[in-house]
Amino acid sequence: MVTCFCGMVHGIGRRGFLGALVAAAVDAQAPAPASAGPANAALIEDLVAGFGHVSARHDKDPNRYLLARSMAPALVTADDIMEFDLDSTPVDQRGRAVYLERFIHGEIYRVRPDVRAVVHSHSPAVIPFADTKVQLRPMNHISGFLGGGVPVFEIRDVAGPASNMLISNPTLGHALATTLGPHPVALMRGHGSVAVAQSVRHVVFRAVYTEVNARMESEALRLGDPTFLNDGEAAAATKTNDGLVDRPWELWKQRAMGK
Ligand SMILES: [Zn+2]
Numbered sequence: 001m002v003t004c005f006c007g008m009v010h011g012i013g014r015r016g017f018l019g020a021l022v023a024a025a026v027d028a029q030a031p032a033p034a035s036a037g038p039a040n041a042a043l044i045e046d047l048v049a050g051f052g053h054v055s056a057r058h059d060k061d062p063n064r065y066l067l068a069r070s071m072a073p074a075l076v077t078a079d080d081i082m083e084f085d086l087d088s089t090p091v092d093q094r095g096r097a098v099y100l101e102r103f104i105h106g107e108i109y110r111v112r113p114d115v116r117a118v119v120h121s122h123s124p125a126v127i128p129f130a131d132t133k134v135q136l137r138p139m140n141h142i143s144g145f146l147g148g149g150v151p152v153f154e155i156r157d158v159a160g161p162a163s164n165m166l167i168s169n170p171t172l173g174h175a176l177a178t179t180l181g182p183h184p185v186a187l188m189r190g191h192g193s194v195a196v197a198q199s200v201r202h203v204v205f206r207a208v209y210t211e212v213n214a215r216m217e218s219e220a221l222r223l224g225d226p227t228f229l230n231d232g233e234a235a236a237a238t239k240t241n242d243g244l245v246d247r248p249w250e251l252w253k254q255r256a257m258g259k
Contacts, residue, residue: 032092033085036061044078046200049253054207055105056200057116058083065109065118070097086110087170101166103173104194111177115196117203120167122192125214130187134221136214138229142241143213145184145206147234152187153179165191185210201249202242 040059047056047066053073058064065084068076082098083091088106090098105118129136130152138146155163158175167173167188176194180186184206185195193210197203220226229237 035091036064049256055118070099100168104167107173107177117200119195119203119207123211125211126193130189138234139216141237143209144234144237151179201245
């Protein structure tokens with residue numbers, strides 16, 4: 001299991017499964033929002049270890065969030081973490097490129113006060129479940145958080161028939177957040193997924209095991225008619241797992257930081 005944990009995070013974090021997001025410059029004329037001040041150092045450290053496409057709500061102001069500037073996730077350091085308001089306008093851009101899809105983060109933080117961290121991923125294993133009517137459902141106890149159902153966002157309903165598939169404005173971000181609703185994970189048809197949680201550690205755990213579960217489910221469907229965790233098992237397993245996240249995290253973080 002340990003090998004599985006670190007191997008997956010390594011694969012996702014350092015080799016780009018978490019997504020090749022597109023950079024775009026914010027309108028330099030827009031007034032910059034005020035900073036909430038320096039974020040907690042441990043939070044920044046988790047964010048750096050948690051890979052480029054993870055964001056965290058600012059610990060000093062719920063109306064601010066932290067996300068790396070647009071760059072290769074493996075190269076992110078603390079200095080690359082930028083602060084945004086919930087409109088996804090950077091507080092202090094200083095010429096740095098920002099993610100075109102940052103609206104995923106801002107709009108989810110706006111409608112989900114319980115969420116303190118978000119991961120957007122282009123992980124390939126989930127795409128079959130986003131593009132067909134086959135539902136992503138929990139295959140094992142570690143993936144129990146999928147038990148409440150995994151909604152699928154259809155961008156065509158909002159952006160029309162010829163979009164570039166990216167969440168590139170607040171309207172699309174809000175629509176995605178609405179599809180996510182109270183769930184921990186939503187799939188995005190033809191695109192990837194988004195996971196949310198109460199901390200950076202929990203959200204990385206969920207992003208990793210959403211991908212793992214998708215691979216397991218695809219395999220089980222090839223073999224036959226799988227039995228999934230029922231709602232009671234999923235809820236009980238999630239409660240247990242949520243208390244154990246710190247254990248794999250320290251290992252993941254060491255691997256991600258190259259220690
Ligand atoms: Zn994307």
